[in-house]
Amino acid sequence: MKIVVQVKLMPDAAQAPAIGATLRMANERANWVSGVAFEQGAPRAYELRKHTYADLKSAGLGAQAAQHTIKKVSDAYTTLRANIRAGNLGRPGSRRRAKAESKPIAFRPEAAHPFDDRCLSWQYDAQTVSIWTTAGRLKNVRFACSAGALKTLREYRRGESDLIERDGVFYLIAVCEVPEAPLNEDPSGFIGVDLGIVNIATTSTGYRAAGRGLNRHRKRQAELRRKLQAKGTKSAKRRLKQRARKEARHAANINHIISKKIVTTAERTGRGIALEDLTGIRERVRLRKDQRTPLHTWGFHQLGTFIEYKAHRAGVPVVYVDPAYTSRQCSRCGYTDRKNRVGQATFACRACGVTLHADDNASHNIDRKGEAVWTAGRESRAPATP
Known part of the structure; x- marks a missing residue:
């Protein structure tokens, strides 16, 4: 069974700008690849590489980073086609579906970008990672997580990890293959x-x-958002940004x-x-x-x-x-x-x-x-x- 473990990166003053620039550049190039895919009718990853791989390399992305960028865009279009076929974006001719089909898929500057074991290595004892960036390989980038999460990473981490930025903080989301317990084939009820x-x-x-407690919390959060949005000052906007996703985290x-x-x-x-x-x-x-x-x-x-x-x-x-x-x-x-x-x-x-x-x-x-x-x-x- 696949689960994900999220760890918080704690780069120093020299490492943080390089990680941020790498993430922004990868998503900027992903938007360019998405435009090419849209013009070409969203071809498969193999065909898309023919049109984009050389340009991605010349733009400064490494070989693995370029491959992951192309794969990320191809997967995004595959998901879009699946949602359209399933009717999740409305019926043919609906406004929502027409909007999704009329323009290329866009990626936010801080959106997740995948790194495999060639681009990212973990040092569990030291709680550091070594990660590829456009400024070169960064070593000894510290990360923080709970003891249980660290144990899961050490024993079960497999495959790729996603780098993402939220509110100026970098996170790595690692995929772990955790074995399932034998299923109880004869439950007593x-x-x-x-x-x-x-x-x-x-x-x-x-x-x-x-x-009752969760509903009260949501009501308080909604009232606070309303007041801060009505205020409209810089400090109010800063406060809104600080409280972003707090309700979702509490509910989760x-x-x-x-x-x-x-x-x-x-x-x-x-x-x-x-x-x-x-x-x-x-x-x-x-x-x-x-x-x-x-x-x-x-x-x-x-x-x-x-x-x-x-x-x-x-x-x-x-x-x-x-x-x-x-x-x-x-x-x-x-x-x-x-x-x-x-x-x-x-x-x-x-x-x-x-x-x-x-x-x-x-x-x-x-x-x-x-x-x-x-x-x-x-x-x-x-x-x-x-």
Whole structure:
């Protein structure tokens, strides 16, 4: 299983300008290659090299850096074509799709650029790296990371690492191949996870992660951004820049904590995890204007991704189930009715009279669906032998 480990580079006063100039030049050349690819109809990397490799070398990029620049542009166009085919950019003729198809792909000056083992070497004991730059090879560039991240790098790092700049700070994002634990082929049951906004996650084991704190944090951040944007002074803009991505980092940290608790419980009890397949929910539902911001800042996909990769590392099976009627169906008797959902937090069955917290009821329906999906997946679909 591939995961990424992010480390912070701490170059000295002489090293930082060289690293920054290299990153900016690589992305500037990537924009030029992107223009050539757009004019040539986005050819494959091999054909694109014929048109651009010599010019990249003469511009000052090394052989490996030039190859990576061409590959980065080719991969970007491959991703764009895949998104167009999948309909992620709208239907043919839509404004968003027309905008994406009408101009070359652009790369920001501080966008990520890949380095392989020929351009970048790691010294784990000294916590330094040696990296190629347009000003020559830089040695003894210090980096900082946690002890756990350093252990993962030392044991599992494979392939390329991306150099990126955020707010004047350089980071290396390294790819690590971490072995997965043997999958539990015979789980004793499934933990149903109901995802929501008021309660971020509610499990059928009784764990509930309330979203009140995160929602308050987001509301405070939005109000602060509004005030600083209205102020418009240099100091206000500087403050906005300092607080950029703070909300996203806070939400990601909370999702990491929640996912770790859910996966740890499943591993300890020998069960699997059942999640709702909420793909396309933002396009399907219609909400009032005051409800749109909470919906579009809802990090259900990120939480599901965190649960999935942590479960794979622990050998815990994960299944996705259809979320239809999980909030309307009684987990005790199976009666389904829209009127069963009395309020946001209250479920009262019209048939058997049971009263439960609505999220608890939904999580029990999800765990039952998870078992059915897991059993159906293990059953043979081959026709019977005559």
